[in-house]
Amino acid sequence: MKQLIDFFKDKTVNNVLDVGTGTGNFLEILQETFQAAQITGVDPNPESLQEAEKLFPEISFQKMVAEKLEFTDNSFDAASISMALHHLPDVQKGLQEMRRVVKPGGWIIVNELFSNNLNPAQEVHKLYHHFGSNIDRILGVNHNSSFKKEVILQAVQESGFAIQFHFEHKKEVNLVADKTELESRIEKMKLNLEKIKGYPEYEQLKLQVEIFKEQALIHGFQPATKVVVIGKN
Numbered sequence: 001m002k003q004l005i006d007f008f009k010d011k012t013v014n015n016v017l018d019v020g021t022g023t024g025n026f027l028e029i030l031q032e033t034f035q036a037a038q039i040t041g042v043d044p045n046p047e048s049l050q051e052a053e054k055l056f057p058e059i060s061f062q063k064m065v066a067e068k069l070e071f072t073d074n075s076f077d078a079a080s081i082s083m084a085l086h087h088l089p090d091v092q093k094g095l096q097e098m099r100r101v102v103k104p105g106g107w108i109i110v111n112e113l114f115s116n117n118l119n120p121a122q123e124v125h126k127l128y129h130h131f132g133s134n135i136d137r138i139l140g141v142n143h144n145s146s147f148k149k150e151v152i153l154q155a156v157q158e159s160g161f162a163i164q165f166h167f168e169h170k171k172e173v174n175l176v177a178d179k180t181e182l183e184s185r186i187e188k189m190k191l192n193l194e195k196i197k198g199y200p201e202y203e204q205l206k207l208q209v210e211i212f213k214e215q216a217l218i219h220g221f222q223p224a225t226k227v228v229v230i231g232k233n
């Protein structure tokens with residue numbers, strides 16, 4: 001990610017913590033930005049961590065939540081959280097924990113999709129994402145809908161990091177240009193829907209699958225724009 005590489009090219013970062021690392025989607029970007037740094041990934045999901053370990057044997061992984069980072073104060077030069085802020089039960093607690101483990105003068109990097117100023121194809125992505133987060137919440141799994149860009153910037157500011165730079169990025173693709181891909185997304189939604197069979201929300205969410213199909217055929221399906229926020233401790 002060019003803007004990230006350019007921002008950090010004259011800064012010394014020896015170790016980085018990736019919070020909510022999942023299967024490690026953001027780790028390649030961190031490796032390319034901080035080529036000499038030691039990277040640690042944490043996530044509460046052990047299956048995702050197992051997957052990440054296979055893909056990144058050189059990186060160390062630990063099971064933990066953002067809200068309770070098991071590291072001493074001032075342990076890292078930088079901490080990142082990618083596509084996971086809206087999964088946190090307590091966003092401020094998570095960000096403040098990241099601030100605690102980052103050294104004074106160190107950095108936070110937040111990469112997060114947002115819900116406003118989207119084109120029609122991205123609104124279809126939002127519908128798809130919110131369908132999944134809705135089902136998670138009904139099942140008692142914390143998963144917020146996506147936040148507005150301003151809310152993400154404000155959350156970083158409120159946690160005490162001083163925002164130095166932020167930029168947007170998006171992919172100009174239609175993920176369902178191929179009809180079989182659209183069918184496979186719909187199948188996934190239907191499988192997910194079955195998890196809440198018998199719940200009062202079932203019929204309303206069933207309707208969402210039809211709306212998704214209709215809208216995706218008209219507008220396409222493009223991932224929502226993301227914002228990268230860099231803050232200084």
Ligand SMILES: C[S@@+](CC[C@H](N)C(=O)[O-])C[C@H]1O[C@@H](n2cnc3c(N)ncnc32)[C@H](O)[C@@H]1O
Pocket residue numbers: 019020021022023024025026042043044045048064065066067081082083084087088089
């Ligand atoms: C959409 S994935 C993002 C994975 C990866 N960072 C990426 O950029 O694609 C969200 C991740 O947040 C994790 N997560 C959920 N609750 C969390 C918490 N309280 N603290 C840290 N991570 C959490 C999930 O286990 C999941 O791996």
